[in-house]
Amino acid sequence: xxxxxxxxxxxxxxxxxxxxxxxxxxxxxxxxxxxxxxxxxxxxxxxxxxxxxxxxxxxxxxxxxxxxxxxxxxxxxxxxxxxxxxxxxxxxxxxxxxxxxxxxxxxxxxxxxxxxxxxxxxxxxxxxxxxxxxxxxxxxxxxxxxxxxxxxxxxxxxxxxxxxxxxxxxxxxxxxxxxxxxxxxxxxxxxxx
Amino acid sequence: xxxxxxxxxxxxxxxxxxxxxxxxxxxxxxxxxxxxxxxxxxxxxxxxxxxxxxxxxxxxxxxxxxxxxxxxxxxxxxxxxxxxxxxxxxxxxxxxxxxxxxxxxxxxxxxxxxxxxxxxxxxxxxxxxxxxxxxxxxxxxxxxxxxxxxxxxxxxxxxxxxxxxxxxxxxxxxxxxxxxxxxxxxxxxxxxx
DNA sequence: GTCTATATCGCGATAGAC
DNA sequence: GTCTATCGCGATATAGAC
Numbered sequence: 001x002x003x004x005x006x007x008x009x010x011x012x013x014x015x016x017x018x019x020x021x022x023x024x025x026x027x028x029x030x031x032x033x034x035x036x037x038x039x040x041x042x043x044x045x046x047x048x049x050x051x052x053x054x055x056x057x058x059x060x061x062x063x064x065x066x067x068x069x070x071x072x073x074x075x076x077x078x079x080x081x082x083x084x085x086x087x088x089x090x091x092x093x094x095x096x097x098x099x100x101x102x103x104x105x106x107x108x109x110x111x112x113x114x115x116x117x118x119x120x121x122x123x124x125x126x127x128x129x130x131x132x133x134x135x136x137x138x139x140x141x142x143x144x145x146x147x148x149x150x151x152x153x154x155x156x157x158x159x160x161x162x163x164x165x166x167x168x169x170x171x172x173x174x175x176x177x178x179x180x181x182x183x184x185x186x187x188x189x190x191x192x193x
Numbered sequence: 194x195x196x197x198x199x200x201x202x203x204x205x206x207x208x209x210x211x212x213x214x215x216x217x218x219x220x221x222x223x224x225x226x227x228x229x230x231x232x233x234x235x236x237x238x239x240x241x242x243x244x245x246x247x248x249x250x251x252x253x254x255x256x257x258x259x260x261x262x263x264x265x266x267x268x269x270x271x272x273x274x275x276x277x278x279x280x281x282x283x284x285x286x287x288x289x290x291x292x293x294x295x296x297x298x299x300x301x302x303x304x305x306x307x308x309x310x311x312x313x314x315x316x317x318x319x320x321x322x323x324x325x326x327x328x329x330x331x332x333x334x335x336x337x338x339x340x341x342x343x344x345x346x347x348x349x350x351x352x353x354x355x356x357x358x359x360x361x362x363x364x365x366x367x368x369x370x371x372x373x374x375x376x377x378x379x380x381x382x383x384x385x386x
Numbered sequence: 387g388t389c390t391a392t393a394t395c396g397c398g399a400t401a402g403a404c
Numbered sequence: 405g406t407c408t409a410t411c412g413c414g415a416t417a418t419a420g421a422c
Contacts, residue, residue, distance in 0.1 A: 004403085005409060030393065043410055045394065078379040112313075119312040120305075141353060145372055148345035156338045177380060179338055184377030186271040187370060222417065234418095235387060244418070 009047050009057070011037040016054040017103060025051075025111035052117045055104060058097060059121050063128055065093050070132040079138050083129070083150035084177050087157075091169045094158065101162065126151045153180050202240050202250070204230040209247040210296060218244075218304035245310045248297060251290060252314050256321055258286050263325040272331050276322070276343035277370050280350075284362045287351065294355065319344050346373050 015036035019028040030051050034044040048054045069089035073082040094101070108114040126147050133143035157176035161169045208229035212221040223244050227237040241247045262282035266275040287294070301307040319340050326336035350369035354362045 008409080029391090039409095040411055041393090042395090042412075046409075049394090051393065078376070080376040081380050084380065115316075116309045116313040119316045120309040123308075123312045141349075142372060142376075144352065145346065145349045145369060146376060148349060149342050149373060149376070152341035152345045153338065156334075156341055159337070160334060176338060179335060180342060181377050181380045183271070183273040183335075183339060183342070184374050187274050187277065187374045223419090224417085233387075238419070242419085 005047070008037065008039055008043065012039070012044060012047055013054055013057055017107075020055070020107045020111075021103065025107065025114055052114055055108065055114060056117060056121055058100065059125075062090070062093065063125055066090050066125065067128055067132050070129065071135070075136065079133055079136065079142065079146045080150055082133075082136065083146065083154070084173070087150075087154050087173050088170060090154075091173065094169060098162075105162070122151070122155065149180070153177055198240070201230065201232055201236065205232070205237060205240055206247055206250055210300070213248070213300045213304075214296065218300065218307055245307055248301065248307060249310060249314055251293065252318075255283070255286060256318055259283050259318065260321055260325050263322065264328070268329065272326055272329065272335065272339045273343055275326075275329065276339065276347070277366070280343075280347050280366050281363060283347075284366065287362060291355075298355070315344070315348065342373070346370055 012033060016028070016033045019032055019036060030044050031041045033051075033054065034041045037044075044054075048057075066086070069086035070082065072089065073085050077085065108118055129151055130140075130143045130147035133146055134140055138146065153176045154173065157169065157172040160176070161167055161172040164172075205226060209221070209226045212225055212229060223237050224234045226247065227234045230237075237247075241250075259279070262279035263275065265282065266278050270278065301311055322344060323333075323336045323340035326339055327333055331339065346369045347366065350362065350365040353369070354360055354365040357365075
């Protein structure tokens with residue numbers, strides 16, 4: 001069996017994807033995943049801290065690319081607009097991973113435990129986005145608001161793109177930000193009783 | 194021991210709060226929680242589906258109050274402004290629970306498993322808010338965006354209120370929505386290259 | 387209520403890769 | 405030979421089945 005960790009890791013990911021798709025998350029044991037990848041259960045846990053994480057290895061790249069995209073936006077751009085522009089730079093990665101995402105989505109949807117992990121990943125990404133904004137000299141409070149709102153808009157665009165018919169993700173991003181602008185513009189100024 | 198399920202439930206919640214605070218989430222077993230509440234471990238699992246859920250029983254009320262608040266806003270109000278106004282109606286509940294929230298927060302922060310559960314609860318609430326907006330005849334796509342953005346703003350206000358010095362939560366809500374309006378107003382119209 | 391499956395992790399031994 | 409990935413065994417606690 002291969003001694004190269006990266007190969008074993010990839011085989012574990014593929015094995016988990018197959019088994020989860022076939023028997024569901026709860027219907028699959030870590031032992032089965034390890035066996036299909038040709039290693040022992042103990043080895044599985046040296047690569048992934050728990051049973052869920054094997055499905056989220058690809059998120060790593062998303063985080064790196066997103067942070068890098070924000071950092072590449074010129075300093076003068078207003079924070080929310082900076083996110084808007086940065087998200088366009090993330091689009092190619094998502095387009096490239098669309099096939100894999102389509103395989104993962106139904107698996108994750110079907111298992112509450114996996115949905116929890118996904119939400120945690122999203123929250124972690126929001127934190128990273130906030131940090132990236134703070135580095136742009138946005139104060140921490142505004143950065144948090146901006147990161148949450150911006151990521152909310154982005155996720156909505158992604159969802160529309162992934163579930164809808166063949167649209168362009170760039171267009172969905174612009175559309176979602178335009179929707180936000182419209183919604184926010186109609187906010188009342190007066191404090192309600 | 195009391196036969197009344199609600200009493201046992203409350204004692205389990207209190208026991209868990211105490212033990213988690215003292216030994217941390219990972220350092221506490223469900224057996225210990227049950228023992229301190231004067232019941233068997235089996236009884237614990239009849240009240241709560243897993244070890245984490247005992248800390249989130251109070252979220253139930255938040256969901257009900259939030260949905261009711263949205264439903265009570267007049268039909269003509271624009272969706273995001275409707276959320277803004279509805280959130281003010283949720284404030285009293287949060288103020289009343291502030292003490293408990295202050296005890297729970299550090300426990301949840303310290304345990305990744307609990308943070309995951311909290312994010313899942315937030316996501317579930319966003320779904321409920323979206324549903325409530327759909328009932329106001331907002332189309333599903335806009336409702337999702339509005340729910341995500343609105344809840345993002347609201348959580349930010351709550352965070353500012355909970356972590357900052359003695360401010361009024363109403364003011365934080367208004368402030369966060371005002372910040373959103375400012376940010377969104379500066380969004381560029383043109384599509385970036 | 388009891389019993390059991392299985393996720394998770396510690397430890398020492400082993401065996402490819404360089 | 406030195407690493408480091410993997411193995412083999414064992415222990416514990418959650419969670420669900422009977």
